Amino acid sequence: MKVGLFVPCYVDQFYPQVAVATLQLLEKLGCEVSFPLNQTCCGQPMANAGCEKESKAAAKLFVENFKDFDYIVGAAPSCVGFVKEHYDILEQSPDVSHVRTKIYDITEFLLDILKITKIDARFPYKVGFHQSCHALRGMRMAQSSEINGASFSMQKQLLSMVEGLEFIELDRTDECCGFGGTFCVTEAAVSAKMGSDRVADHERNGAQVIIGGDVSCLMQLEGIIRRQNKNIKVVHLVEILNGITLK
Amino acid sequence: MSHSKKATLFIKDEARVDWHDKALWFVRQKRDIQIKKIPEWENLRELASQIKANVLSNLDNYLILFEKNAIKNGVTVHWAKDAQEHNEIVLRILNDKKVKRLVKSKSMLTEECHLNAFLINNGIEVIDTDLGERIVQLRNETPSHIVLPAIHLKKEDVGETFYKYLDSEKGAKDPQYLTEVARKHLREKFLSADAALTGVNFAVAKTGGIVVCTNEGNADLGAHLAPIHIASMGIEKIIPRRSDLGVFLRMLARNAIGQAITTYSSHFLKPGPNQDMHFIIVDNGRSEQLGREDFRKSLYCIRCGACMNTCPVYRRSGGHSYSYTIPGPIGSILAPGIDMKKHASMAFASTLCGSCSDVCPVKIDIHQQLYKWRQLILRESDSSFIKKMVMKVMSLVFSYPGLYRFAGKMGRIIVEITPRFIVYNNLNPWGRKRELPRAPKQSFREWYLQNNKVDKDE
Numbered sequence: 001m002k003v004g005l006f007v008p009c010y011v012d013q014f015y016p017q018v019a020v021a022t023l024q025l026l027e028k029l030g031c032e033v034s035f036p037l038n039q040t041c042c043g044q045p046m047a048n049a050g051c052e053k054e055s056k057a058a059a060k061l062f063v064e065n066f067k068d069f070d071y072i073v074g075a076a077p078s079c080v081g082f083v084k085e086h087y088d089i090l091e092q093s094p095d096v097s098h099v100r101t102k103i104y105d106i107t108e109f110l111l112d113i114l115k116i117t118k119i120d121a122r123f124p125y126k127v128g129f130h131q132s133c134h135a136l137r138g139m140r141m142a143q144s145s146e147i148n149g150a151s152f153s154m155q156k157q158l159l160s161m162v163e164g165l166e167f168i169e170l171d172r173t174d175e176c177c178g179f180g181g182t183f184c185v186t187e188a189a190v191s192a193k194m195g196s197d198r199v200a201d202h203e204r205n206g207a208q209v210i211i212g213g214d215v216s217c218l219m220q221l222e223g224i225i226r227r228q229n230k231n232i233k234v235v236h237l238v239e240i241l242n243g244i245t246l247k
Numbered sequence: 248m249s250h251s252k253k254a255t256l257f258i259k260d261e262a263r264v265d266w267h268d269k270a271l272w273f274v275r276q277k278r279d280i281q282i283k284k285i286p287e288w289e290n291l292r293e294l295a296s297q298i299k300a301n302v303l304s305n306l307d308n309y310l311i312l313f314e315k316n317a318i319k320n321g322v323t324v325h326w327a328k329d330a331q332e333h334n335e336i337v338l339r340i341l342n343d344k345k346v347k348r349l350v351k352s353k354s355m356l357t358e359e360c361h362l363n364a365f366l367i368n369n370g371i372e373v374i375d376t377d378l379g380e381r382i383v384q385l386r387n388e389t390p391s392h393i394v395l396p397a398i399h400l401k402k403e404d405v406g407e408t409f410y411k412y413l414d415s416e417k418g419a420k421d422p423q424y425l426t427e428v429a430r431k432h433l434r435e436k437f438l439s440a441d442a443a444l445t446g447v448n449f450a451v452a453k454t455g456g457i458v459v460c461t462n463e464g465n466a467d468l469g470a471h472l473a474p475i476h477i478a479s480m481g482i483e484k485i486i487p488r489r490s491d492l493g494v495f496l497r498m499l500a501r502n503a504i505g506q507a508i509t510t511y512s513s514h515f516l517k518p519g520p521n522q523d524m525h526f527i528i529v530d531n532g533r534s535e536q537l538g539r540e541d542f543r544k545s546l547y548c549i550r551c552g553a554c555m556n557t558c559p560v561y562r563r564s565g566g567h568s569y570s571y572t573i574p575g576p577i578g579s580i581l582a583p584g585i586d587m588k589k590h591a592s593m594a595f596a597s598t599l600c601g602s603c604s605d606v607c608p609v610k611i612d613i614h615q616q617l618y619k620w621r622q623l624i625l626r627e628s629d630s631s632f633i634k635k636m637v638m639k640v641m642s643l644v645f646s647y648p649g650l651y652r653f654a655g656k657m658g659r660i661i662v663e664i665t666p667r668f669i670v671y672n673n674l675n676p677w678g679r680k681r682e683l684p685r686a687p688k689q690s691f692r693e694w695y696l697q698n699n700k701v702d703k704d705e
Binding site for chain 1: 264604691
């Protein structure tokens with residue numbers, strides 16, 4: 001199984017440890033993984049800001065980089081969702097269709113393709129799970145709180161395989177962190193307030209660590225935590241699954 | 248002023264923002280409890296959405312049928328192509344009968360048409376009788392929410408307003424006392440009104456009747472006491488059959504405020520003895536919106552306001568930070584259709600979290616429409632020129648692997664070596680309240696090249 005590792009632009013630059021963990025985890029599980037060196041960005045930042053047309057070049061390059069893999073896997077539901085949902089801006093060639101159907105967020109890939117049922121990892125902390133909106137309402141990897149239906153969360157399902165990990169309950173289970181792409185700078189005041197409120201919810205309910213599946217949310221929350229000198233760590237889901245030990 | 252500027256001002260008083268956020272979140276929680284008592288809730292949403300789709304696909308026929316039946320019932324039906332025509336029709340009806348005082352129940356349509364100011368300028372006394380609307384009217388403000396018009400105000404603010412305008416006790420803040428003051432004041436107005444104007448929640452094509460939903464009974468008091476009843480409705484208020492109310496009335500109050508049904512869901516079919524009844528059917532940009540395929544579904548809206556209660560941005564920025572009469576997520580997909588340039592910033596006042604779309608009782612894809620409006624706004628509006636240029640630069644950087652890597656590496660070095668006061672000045676909106684990510688020594692790409700045997704020449 002040839003897997004192309006998709007590393008979103010800001011992960012590559014600011015959170016390389018998340019990409020390292022993704023690579024190591026996939027290799028541990030027997031995948032043949034390579035990282036196409038020419039990859040840049042999926043195009044979402046431009047498109048969400050209203051420049052979908054300008055994001056086409058990035059999208060084309062993305063397809064070019066990943067068209068020859070059996071699967072494309074990234075630890076980023078938001079970017080993966082963008083490729084799936086918004087690459088209709090490109091002409092639907094066989095390559096584009098292939099990339100759109102064979103791209104997976106790591107959580108989906110582990111549960112639906114590799115069908116793992118156990119994980120060799122231990123994380124003895126009280127954790128709050130921050131649900132990213134794009135995993136929730138874009139990729140439907142969990143039930144959103146607005147919907148009247150059975151509750152589920154693929155990401156929490158994975159984390160519950162980790163030994164010693166204990167979830168705390170949040171007052172607001174799936175409120176947005178306020179990152180929102182360029183929103184974080186164009187609406188800086190509201191964005192920071194949302195992030196601050198999200199961190200406070202975790203703190204109030206006794207989380208030692210906030211785990212999330214989208215680095216963009218974690219970047220937002222960590223930025224708040226460090227500025228406010230809070231004693232909460234922020235860790236990506238895939239780092240936990242790969243067996244991280246906190247310093 | 249853009250949404251972001253007004254929101255920044257609103258957010259300065261953090262205690263008040265927290266209060267505003269919690270007040271609306273409480274309403275959202277009440278809604279969750281109520282809708283989860285209905286096992287078929289999601290089916291109802293689907294049904295409601297389909298009924299609205301049917302209505303909009305056959306709107307011309309339904310409107311003509313509605314008019315025919317209303318006329319048969321003895322109602323005078325008027326058509327208004329825009330706000331000005333609507334306001335002039337109202338004024339003409341009032342002037343014909345020498346009306347001096349008009350009582351109104353809540354109608355976002357008349358807010359949209361700026362009817363009050365128009366009538367007042369023409370010598371008519373206009374009294375909003377919905378409690379929240381009366382409060383904002385006395386304060387010379389506009390509603391900050393379509394269901395909870397005075398949600399931006401605390402009981403102390405209401406006490407002050409009533410002290411100033413209604414001679415209540417100074418410093419009063421007991422809700423019971425304040426409500427009694429308003430009640431006494433409004434009763435006098437109801438009893439002496441020459442005409443009543445109501446909004447319309449649903450207009451039933453098959454019967455020619457309308458349904459008006461309130462919790463205060465103010466629409467009923469107005470419409471039954473006054474010799475003239477005018478009801479103003481947007482063209483999208485049509486439902487085909489009375490039985491469709493079995494879907495919509497179950498959803499409206501539940502989704503709006505977590506109440507099983509509005510206290511008063513009043514059916515008006517024909518004028519009472521010695522009464523005139525007028526329906527004004529208003530377009531005001533709606534048929535244009537109907538013609539926009541991507542945005543057509545915005546006309547499904549039944550004005551429950553749940554998208555405002557759930558919106559994390561609305562809760563923290565307040566209704567008055569939006570430039571259009573209808574604020575929040577639904578307002579932000581309607582407003583650009585009215586004036587794209589004027590309301591450009593509304594489409595960007597969202598993280599696209601999608602909560603609005605999931606809470607919507609008629610399944611409007613609100614956050615997807617926001618995304619689509621952004622594309623049009625940046626393409627067609629020159630006010631965002633600079634932003635567009637910045638984006639183009641980013642696009643360029645991301646399209647060329649070499650450039651991107653260079654920029655990324657420079658970015659990391661800049662974060663690392665630049666003195667704090669330069670990184671965290673006011674020109675960097677991120678840094679006002681947040682730290683930038685710590686710069687790692689290597690990007691993933693650099694790590695990968697060092698740790699994996701790959702051909703570095705590519």
